[in-house]
Amino acid sequence: MADQSIKILRGRLLTFQTCPQGPDDVSAYSYEPDGALLISDGKILKRGTYSDVLTNAPDGTQVVNHQPHLIVPGFIDTHIHFPQAQVIASWADQLLDWLNDYTFPAEIRFAEKAHGKRIASEFYNALLSNGTTTAVAYCSSHPNSVDAYFEEAEARGMLMLGGKTMMDRNAPPELCDTAQSSYDDSKALLSKWHGRGRSHYVITPRFAITSTPEQLEAAGTLLKEHPACHLQTHINENHNEIAYTQELYPDAAHYLGVYESFGLLGSKTLLGHCIHMTGHELQVMRETRSIAVFCPTSNLFLGSGLFDKSGMESAGIRTAIATDVGGGTNYSMLRTLDEGYKVLQLQRQRMHPLTSFYWMTLGNAEALSLSDRIGTLEPGTDADVVVLNANATPPMALRMETVETLSEELFVLQTLGDDRSVVETYVSGSPSKM
Numbered sequence: 001m002a003d004q005s006i007k008i009l010r011g012r013l014l015t016f017q018t019c020p021q022g023p024d025d026v027s028a029y030s031y032e033p034d035g036a037l038l039i040s041d042g043k044i045l046k047r048g049t050y051s052d053v054l055t056n057a058p059d060g061t062q063v064v065n066h067q068p069h070l071i072v073p074g075f076i077d078t079h080i081h082f083p084q085a086q087v088i089a090s091w092a093d094q095l096l097d098w099l100n101d102y103t104f105p106a107e108i109r110f111a112e113k114a115h116g117k118r119i120a121s122e123f124y125n126a127l128l129s130n131g132t133t134t135a136v137a138y139c140s141s142h143p144n145s146v147d148a149y150f151e152e153a154e155a156r157g158m159l160m161l162g163g164k165t166m167m168d169r170n171a172p173p174e175l176c177d178t179a180q181s182s183y184d185d186s187k188a189l190l191s192k193w194h195g196r197g198r199s200h201y202v203i204t205p206r207f208a209i210t211s212t213p214e215q216l217e218a219a220g221t222l223l224k225e226h227p228a229c230h231l232q233t234h235i236n237e238n239h240n241e242i243a244y245t246q247e248l249y250p251d252a253a254h255y256l257g258v259y260e261s262f263g264l265l266g267s268k269t270l271l272g273h274c275i276h277m278t279g280h281e282l283q284v285m286r287e288t289r290s291i292a293v294f295c296p297t298s299n300l301f302l303g304s305g306l307f308d309k310s311g312m313e314s315a316g317i318r319t320a321i322a323t324d325v326g327g328g329t330n331y332s333m334l335r336t337l338d339e340g341y342k343v344l345q346l347q348r349q350r351m352h353p354l355t356s357f358y359w360m361t362l363g364n365a366e367a368l369s370l371s372d373r374i375g376t377l378e379p380g381t382d383a384d385v386v387v388l389n390a391n392a393t394p395p396m397a398l399r400m401e402t403v404e405t406l407s408e409e410l411f412v413l414q415t416l417g418d419d420r421s422v423v424e425t426y427v428s429g430s431p432s433k434m
């Protein structure tokens with residue numbers, strides 16, 4: 001629940017206004033070395049220098065002094081699988097074997113509400129330890145798992161997005177719904193959760209392989225009926241996946257054409273992976289304003305391939321970055337950016353640390369059309385905030401002895417940091433790190 005009391009968080013504030021266009025683009029962000037946020041009732045009321053915020057605060061306002069640490073907006077993870085908390089770190093071959101051998105068996109256990117509740121509690125602990133205050137998750141195909149997921153979010157006051165995975169073929173019978181039942185269950189869950197507190201429902205057909213045309217049609221109908229909701233699915237992650245999709249949908253011009261033909265694309269559509277894209281697919285992505293979600297640790301772990309960030313951006317496509325746990329190997333957005341940096345290095349694309357920090361905060365919020373609420377320290381937005389320490393471990397502290405600029409510090413955090421660098425995570429103004 002939102003913390004009703006009024007308080008000041010003091011520290012070194014960093015927040016973005018737009019995507020930095022290069023290392024010297026100081027207009028893209030605000031950095032205040034002795035800054036403060038005035039927080040009340042889950043919202044940021046004021047941002048400024050510490051002395052200014054203190055002078056204008058009511059007498060006796062509590063001050064939480066986080067100096068010399070950095071205060072940034074809470075991290076946003078735009079693609080994660082809640083039922084894969086016990087799949088992460090499974091020794092598997094590539095995507096389709098990994099799904100069949102580890103992922104589907106683990107997801108079957110979510111038929112039981114008690115299991116979902118236990119995993120939800122641990123899952124949210126892991127997010128908050130790592131500074132992630134908002135995530136977009138696939139739940140299992142069981143409605144129970146969606147309830148477990150949103151009940152835990154509600155108890156913690158978190159802005160979370162997620163939905164029931166729709167899948168009606170090419171999976172164990174315990175996980176398969178039908179086109180009709182997936183529509184009915186998704187609709188009921190959407191009515192129950194979307195807009196309740198900070199919860200956002202996401203229409204979630206897993207991917208073309210596990211959905212019949214009838215089910216993708218049902219997903220499209222649901223999206224048309226509820227255009228305020230997001231839709232998430234996977235695309236062009238793995239060569240065997242693409243070949244199998246072409247067999248199942250022989251009339252489609254390409255993989256994206258399958259989703260396009262059922263009306264699944266739009267400015268609230270999150271497409272996980274987007275690695276092996278054709279030129280025409282890129283054009284359709286741009287025209288529909290669909291979002292390509294980069295999942296670096298997963299793409300490396302499953303040997304899927306290298307996401308072409310520059311190619312996406314020069315094609316005018318919106319992008320986001322995410323962990324994709326449990327194909328992804330870490331809950332930390334810092335670890336994710338580090339691996340993302342390396343994926344881009346292999347393609348001679350060098351991501352500047354200011355761009356990285358923009359991406360996992362305001363960039364991801366913009367991709368979700370939620371930048372009026374999260375991903376920023378602007379007054380009026382939700383008080384989801386992370387406090388970071390770039391000296392958290394001896395190797396970090398040693399490296400920090402030679403660091404002179406903010407960008408260098410961010411790069412140390414991204415390259416060497418993890419949950420140990422997260423000093424505190426505030427959700428709706430309440431300290432929530434586990």
Ligand code: GUN
Binds near residue numbers: 099103237324
């Ligand atoms: N494609 C379909 N389902 C999944 C999943 O659970 N993880 C990943 N990485 N790709 C998928």
Ligand code: ZN
Binds near residue numbers: 079081234272324327
């Ligand atoms: Zn995924």
